[in-house]
Amino acid sequence: MFEGFFTVTKAPEFPDGFEWINTDEPLSSDRLKGNVVVLDFWTYCCINCMHTLPTLAELEKKYKDRQVVFIGVHSGKFFAEQDADNVRNAVLRYNISHPVVVDRKMQIWQSFGINAWPTIVIIDPCGTVVYKQAGEGRKEEISDVVDVLLEKHSRKGTLARELPTIHSSKKIPSALLSFPGKLAISDVGKIAISDSNHNRILISDLSGKIEHVIGSGHEGLVDGSFDLCKFFRPQGLAWNDKILFVADTENHAIRKIDFETRTVLTVAGTGVQGPWISPGGDGTSTALSSPWDVACKDDIVYVAMAGNHQIWTYDIQTKMVLPFAGTGQENIIDGPARDAQLAQPSGVFVHGDKLYFADSEVSAIRQIDLCTKTVKTLVGHGLFEFGHRDGHMDDALFQHPLGLCVFGETIFVADTYNSAIRTIDLKNNQVLTLVGKTEKNLLCLPDNPECSILPLYEPSDVKYYGDKLYITDTNNHLIRVFDLRTNSLNILNLK
Template identity: 65%
Template sequence: MFDFSISKAPEFPPDFDWLNTDSKLSLSKLRGHVVVLDFWTYCCINCMHTLPTLARLEQAYRGKPVVFIGVHSGKFLSEQETKNIQSAVLRYEIEHPVIVDQKMQIWQGFGVNAWPTIIVLDPSGNIVYRQSGEGQFDAISDTIDILLQRHAQKGTLAKESLHITATSQQNSHILSFPGKLSISKSGQIAISDSNHNRIIVSDVSGKIIHIIGSGTPGLYDGDFTTAQFFRPQGVVWGNDDLFVADTENHTIRKIDLRQNKVTTLAGTGRQGPWRSPGGKGITTPISSPWDVAYDDGILYVAMAGNHQIWKYDVNSEMITPYAGTGQENIIDGPVQSANLAQPSGLYLYDDTLYFADSEVSAVRKIHLVQNTITSIVGRGLFEFGHEDGNIDDALFQHPLGVCATKDTIFVADTYNSAIRVIDLKTSQVYTLIGKTEKETVCLPDNPSCNILPLYEPSDVELFCGKLYIADTNNHLIRVFDLSNNSLDVLDLK
């Protein structure tokens, strides 16, 4: 793990944007410090899994001459914009400085070829550690310990740790990065208020009926005021219960609205392995469940961390892989041999399970009777954009949410900040709501209206002729009336 071969680290470009710090950093300024570089991109589930590791390390070495820096080398076009990276820094509550790696120049200078990659520099600016992938806590910690000891003995260690002032601030909205929503037959809206670590239930007028969760991040079962979640995403109604993909707890939770009680159905609170046969729900570790869909005692789980879709049987309490081998790709066919890529949105209609396969910018479906997967739109890991037209030519950019009717699929095309429509009758794709060059919302028959645009919406649901949209980075729920093409805000109160 520890590489004593020496190579000099290239200096950071002086004109690049820095986030979460009140001043730009340079390797010359960091001389005398151990520097840990995290090359990441905010769409990447493996990068998300690495952030808690870095947070633990930052806490362990706080006050010592060790500096952690995120190098954001964006995959998608949207991920190359500074304001979007700033939202990601806020969303994942990153405490260390982040440099915006324009056109991946730093990535290339350091010879990086995978997300995430950790590089450690010694106090003299030499590269002494390089490793891609998750789960590096012990290796990074051992490397830091050796460097601190060696350079203290040599006298090349800084006497004091460099003081870096974080500049990111949390929002003060009712919602904080709402991830997913689900609407019951009676019109109750369940919202995952992700960064407030809670679930909100309102009616269609916005009147809040339930607030579920204390707001403190954690994993605790109990009543609505004491239960704890950690950045939950997917929610779905199942009769009088709500099922929740409690994403960063790596668990599936159930909310009993009759008894005002939250219980854990699956997951142990620790991230599960890449490959797993499943097992009894509460004893089986799982990995970053991102969305859920429910039908007659079966809960389908978009297991983003495994690039699979799993099943949880409410009666047997067993959770097992259902679709995808775990290899990240877009390959159709029988569910056992198909490849998925970070499935992040589910919607069940009749005998079809539609899903947003985010890393291949695809919308796909599972025929639940035949147990086969078919791609509707999407081609590959690096084929994305914003193109309408025939489904064979259309392009999306990291969609996270879908809902469907008999002939229509509505898509939260997240990194295009748009709501797109797939017309299954005509095999055409068109944009229903999308940003114009002037940052306005472009609506059918009213392309010049000047209202708040969507900002990386993560989910969309249809109810009574209206689309309810989790407008994630605007911290809002938006309502689009299909009868008159108006876009409003759901006024939660």
């Protein structure tokens, strides 16, 4: 029936001994017999996989009273993504409710013949693979296949008599912060924190005293007063005098926080994910795609548009939002900004006439000369070249960095999947691990490699202020402070 999509084959069995999330016991073909099974092959770094999750959530609601089971198959790209604890945190962060199997060494990926993230596979109630397609944005296609299978197998009497029951006793941790994403520190020492999974922005002083809570805490795209406005997993932040710009990532929008009027206003984005390639246009009329970070210089807001693999600009005066660097093709190719290729840029920082950005999917740190509008790679090599290696910039390796800042001749990098803070010495062309983990899972600081204080866990951002580094310790749900004078790492006690 669906040979146009895929040549039908018997679905391979899930291997024994694999770790499952969101279910108290492993699932098997026998247990799933009589149900339509939708498999989502994903990896938690991938922006296209992130875009697929809302589609799956909508379909899960549609079929919650039918014989349909959704299962995520997490086939990790990066080393860090092959760790079950890290996958479990990603499942919590993205509020995934369906069962997820951790695909050890990509064995399930290989058995199904998968070659791209994300890929959707649909198995009929008799255990036959009838659909396989890579790419995001296939809600109607998936729904059509499921509807036909339900109708066909209802007539044949091959649907399960009872609805599938999958029990999960998972507990969601409670803390003041929930997966904090990005930071921005004003000239007068006001710290803006994107409390991403609480859908709000916090403003504190350097002691941790919270001065403003911006956002109701509920998901949504609502402008207005600080207590009534809504965000949806906001990430990047940038001060522009007394204004704070926000990359409201899962609303696909840029928001402006005005502290004089105590209001939030959407300045770019429509609330709907934009197309892969877009010419841009008027801010509030142009759909964006997963803006992940922002940085300001003069009247320009630079946007790391992760979903388009580009850097965009928002002009505060003209209110236009436009592509600035990157063709939209995912790769690591330098040259003139509009001809260069980027790969899911997720952190931006302006220093002088240079814009530095963390190009996460190629594990690279790159720069754009704002005068010549040319892109240059400082550290990084390709989509599948990553690791944790210090040394000369030509040889060093990162693993999916998400945040960075620059002070003087030093770039500080939140090397996220290495759970480390690294430095790039632009004067001597050297990369060094400043804060990281040892093989014993203890925190390693310069001259104190056996220090047993809490290590970082997938930090998403780092910012310099007053001889200290402020770090979003994302999976620990904390803000950390590293004192560069004493080499000590502490917790910012928000209160």
